[in-house]
Amino acid sequence: MPGAVVDLNADLGEGFGSWTCGDDEGLLAVITSANVACGCHAGDPRIMRRVCDLAVERGVAIGAQVSYRDLAGFGRRFMDVAPAELTDDVLYQLGALDGFARVAGDRVRYVKPHGALYNTIVRHEAQAAAVVDAVLRYDAALPVLGLPGSAFLRLAEAAGLVTVVEAFTDRAYTAAGELVSRGEPGAVLHDAAAIAERAVRMAVSAEVLAIDGSTVAVPARSLCVHGDTPGAVEVARAVRAALEAADVALQPFTAR
Numbered sequence: 001m002p003g004a005v006v007d008l009n010a011d012l013g014e015g016f017g018s019w020t021c022g023d024d025e026g027l028l029a030v031i032t033s034a035n036v037a038c039g040c041h042a043g044d045p046r047i048m049r050r051v052c053d054l055a056v057e058r059g060v061a062i063g064a065q066v067s068y069r070d071l072a073g074f075g076r077r078f079m080d081v082a083p084a085e086l087t088d089d090v091l092y093q094l095g096a097l098d099g100f101a102r103v104a105g106d107r108v109r110y111v112k113p114h115g116a117l118y119n120t121i122v123r124h125e126a127q128a129a130a131v132v133d134a135v136l137r138y139d140a141a142l143p144v145l146g147l148p149g150s151a152f153l154r155l156a157e158a159a160g161l162v163t164v165v166e167a168f169t170d171r172a173y174t175a176a177g178e179l180v181s182r183g184e185p186g187a188v189l190h191d192a193a194a195i196a197e198r199a200v201r202m203a204v205s206a207e208v209l210a211i212d213g214s215t216v217a218v219p220a221r222s223l224c225v226h227g228d229t230p231g232a233v234e235v236a237r238a239v240r241a242a243l244e245a246a247d248v249a250l251q252p253f254t255a256r
Contacts, residue, residue, distance in 0.1 A: 003247060003249070004203050004204055004246075004247075004248045004249070005221075005248070005249045005250075005251055006202075006203045006220065006221060006222065006223050006243065006248055006249075006250060006251075007032050007033050007061075007164075007221060007222035007223070007250070007251060007252050007253045008030070008031045008032050008033070008222070008223055008225065008236070008239065008240060008243070008250055009031060009032070009033040009034070009035055009063070009112070009145070009166070009222050009223070009224050009225075010027045010030075010031045010033075010034065010035065010224065010225050010226065010227040010232070010236060011035045011037070011065055011114070011224075011226060011227045011228060012024045012027060012028070012034045012035065012036050012037070012051050012055075012227055013034075013036045013037040013042065013043045013047045013048055013050075013051040014037045014041075014042035014043065014074075014227065014228055015042065015043070015044075015047050016042050016043065016044050016047070016071065017044060021042065021227075021228050022227040022228050022232055023227075023232065023233050024050075024051055024054065024227070025054060026232075026233035026236075027225075027227050027232060027233055027236055028051075028054050028055060028058050028060050029058065030233065030236040030237055030240050031060060031225070031236060032060060032061065032250050032251060032252045033060060033061040033062075033063055033109075033110070033222065033252045033253070033254070034051065034055045034060050034061065034062055034063060035063045035064075035065035035112045035114070035145075035224075036048060036051050036052065036055070036062060036063065036064065036065055036097055037065050037067075037114070038064055038065060038066055038067070038093035038094070038096055038097045039093065039096055040066070040067045040068065040069045040070065040071070040075065040089065040092075040093055041065075041067035041068065041070055041071065041073075041074055041075025041076075041114050041115060042071070042074060042075070045096075045100070048096065048097055048100045049100045049103065049104070052097070052100040052101045052103070052104040052106070053104045055104070055106070056101075056104040056105050056106045060252075061109045061110065061252040061254045062097070062101045062104075062106055062107070062108055062109055063108065063109060063110040063111065063112050063145070063254075064093060064094050064097045064098070064108045064110070064111050064112070065112050065113070065114045066089075066090045066093045066094065066111060066112075066113055066114065066117070066131070066134075067093075067113065067114035067115055067116075067117050068081065068086075068089070068115075068116060068117050069089055070116070073116075074115065075114045075115035075116060075117065076115040076116050076182065077116055078116045078120055079116070081127070081130075083126045083127065083129065083130035083133075084130070086127055086130040086131065086134075087130045087131070087133045087134045087137070088134075090111075090130070090131055090134035090135070091134045091137060091138055094108060094111065094134065094135075094138045094139075095138070098138075108139075108142065109142070109143075109252070109254035110142055110143040110144065110145060110164070110253070110254055111131075111135050111142050111143070111144045111145070112144070112145040112146075112166070113131060113145075113146070113152070117131070118146070118147075119178075119179060121146070121150065121151060121152040122146075122147055122149075122150040122151060122152065122178060123150075123151055124151065125151050125155070128150070128151040128152040128155050129155050131144075131152060132144075132152070132155045132156045132159050132161065135156070135161060136159055136160075136161065140160065140161065141162075142161070142162075143161070143162035143163065143164050143253065143254060144156050144161055144162070144163055144164065145164050145166045145222060146163065146164075146165070146166060147165070147166065147177070147178065147179075148165045148177065148217070148218065148219060148220075149177060153165070164221050164222055164253050165218075165219055165220050165221055165222070166220055166221075166222045166223070166224055167202045167208065167218040167220035167222075167223055167224070168223075168224045168226075169189075169195050169196075169198050169199040169202065169223050169224065169225050169235075169239055170188060170189045170190075170195045170198075170224075170225055170226055170229065170235060171187065171188060171189065171226075172184075172186050172187050172188070172189065172210075172211045173208055173209075173210045173211065173216050173218075174210055174211060174212075175210045175211075175212050175214045175216065177210075177216045177217070177218070180211055186211060188226075188229060190229065190230070190231065190235075192231065192234055192235045192238040192239075193238065195225070195235055195238065195239060196235075196238040196239045196241070196242035196243075197242065199223055199239045199242060199243060200242050200243060200246045200248070202218050202220055202223055203220075203223065203243055203246070203248045204246055204248065206218055206219045206220070221253050222253055223239070225239055
């Protein structure tokens with residue numbers, strides 16, 4: 001329907017030391033919300049400060065992309081972390097990024113888990129509750145991003161947090177509405193035109209075709225384009241252009 005409003009988010013700050021990943025500056029010219037790595041799956045103090053400075057300059061909302069402590073695996077490996085330890089890890093990451101965001105003249109506006117943690121808390125009740133507990137303890141006004149139907153969003157809503165449903169423009173979906181594992185063929189999409197078409201369908205019709213051809217409901221307020229894939233900026237530009245051509249307004253879901 002005309003007049004739909006969505007947020008466009010991407011993962012930023014995912015380098016570490018002398019290792020670079022993605023084009024943060026290029027993406028910040030396109031997106032409305034930045035999921036900034038907090039040092040556990042990627043990112044370091046220098047990178048976090050730089051990305052926060054640039055995000056504030058460009059009016060992009062800063063979100064904390066919290067993860068397992070897994071630099072070697074880029075946060076994409078499941079870790080059997082005790083809930084209390086996971087809560088502390090998330091608190092540590094929130095505090096670190098929020099410090100740089102405040103120095104830049106803003107603050108962390110929302111929380112989005114990364115990688116294996118994001119996928120695990122779709123079903124893992126204890127770890128989902130641990131992440132919710134960390135957000136509640138740090139700032140209960142922070143919205144959280146997640147998949148519709150996930151344990152994470154259900155527990156977050158029950159705890160009084162603002163929950164925001166997210167959809168992935170460049171990832172394949174199962175018929176159950178979950179993301180296809182990155183280890184499976186076709187899990188990550190690369191064709192900019194096809195991704196842009198999916199984004200419009202998500203924003204306008206709140207649905208996406210699953211990998212088996214079935215239709216899955218995705219009532220998303222925020223759409224994600226991954227920042228670490230080749231050609232990410234070109235994909236993001238194509239997505240934004242297609243959304244605007246379809247009369248979809250791009251706005252962050254967070255209050256300024």
